[in-house]
Amino acid sequence: MADKIKAVVLAAGKSTRMKSELSKVLHPILGREIIRYLLDSLRGCGLEPEDIVVVVGDNRAEVEKAIGGSYLFARQQEPLGTAHALLSAAAHVAGHEGGLLVLVGDNPYITAGELGKLIAGHQRSAAACTFISAVFSGDIPPFGRVVRDGRGKVQRIVEERDASAKERLIREVNASIYLFDNPRVFPLLAKIGNDNAKKEYYLTDIIALLRRENLDVEAVVADDRDIAIGINDRRDLQEAQRKFNLRAQQRLLLESGVTILQPETVTIEHDVEIGRDTVIYPGTYLAAGTRIGRNCVIGPFAYLKNVRVADGEKLEFVKKQG
Secondary structure (H helix, E strand, O other): OHHHEEEEEEOOOOOOOOOOOOOHHHOEEOOEEHHHHHHHHHHHOOOOHHHEEEEEOOOHHHHHHHHOOOOEEEEOOOOOOHHHHHHOOHHHHOOOOOEEEEEEOOOOOOOHHHHHHHHHHHHHHOOOEEEEEEEOOOOOOOOOEEEEOOOOOEEEEEOHHHOOOOHHHOOEEEEEEEEEEHHHHHHHHHHOOOOOOOOOOOHHHHHHHHHHOOOOEEEEEOOOHHHHOOOOOHHHHHHHHHHHHHHHHHHHHHHOOOEEOOHHHOEEOOOOEEOOOOEEOOOOEEEOOOEEOOOOEEOOOEEEEOOEEOOOOEEOOEEEEO
16 A cells, blocks of 8 residues: 555654754754654655655755755645644645555654554555554653544544643543545645634644544554654653663664673664674764674773774774764
């Protein structure tokens, strides 16, 4: 079905809560911009750049410089909400006869696997819309709640600031990743209003519209709750750095036979390869492009970027950049 899908990535948001001049989607996590993690996942599902529309605002130049000009771009003239942002891409997708995948560009946790699960669920149900949700057992993040009826059927999504006290107790939240049957759904976007606390045109309101049209809506619950968490401020960014670093370390431990001492002091960016039986000592930072052979000793206090280290080498108290 991937050849029948187009994707729209909403990436016009500013960095207000990040307290930054840099576009939010361009802040790096372990050396790679947030939006590039998302685009890699879309490519992993078989989509090509010509299938992907990136909605930008005044940040087009810097976004295009970061991700390249092979993607399609649409401009949101004013920040009037997510539904308005999607409508800004109408020239590229309004007439598309297949599925339309809509995602927010500030979410690095989206994986090709989870997108594949969404696509498969959408194919099985033949619903007008299938979206990803996540269920939280502890503290509920301040995201839109998925409201279901007594039979468990999705009825609507209500944003937290517009939710009642009872609705805020709902533990299933919207991950803001939707797959629409485009011919049935896109014409309805113009009916979305802005009668809410922020006076914005919320894409989440499409769910209630679809149900009023007696069209089916399904939710696929994510295996990993992180998929519902975007990057809104520096705390979110820091937490993402920690989680992605831990994943990189776990991969090296389990798949490559690497030993990492005091892992909380070691950072490993994306695109780093380390050979079997190498030991990484505390205070080490391995940046993108680094290739380390077998039986090496790296650190303590080593910084390597885009460096090749031959089998058996020992590097400590060193900074090297290729």
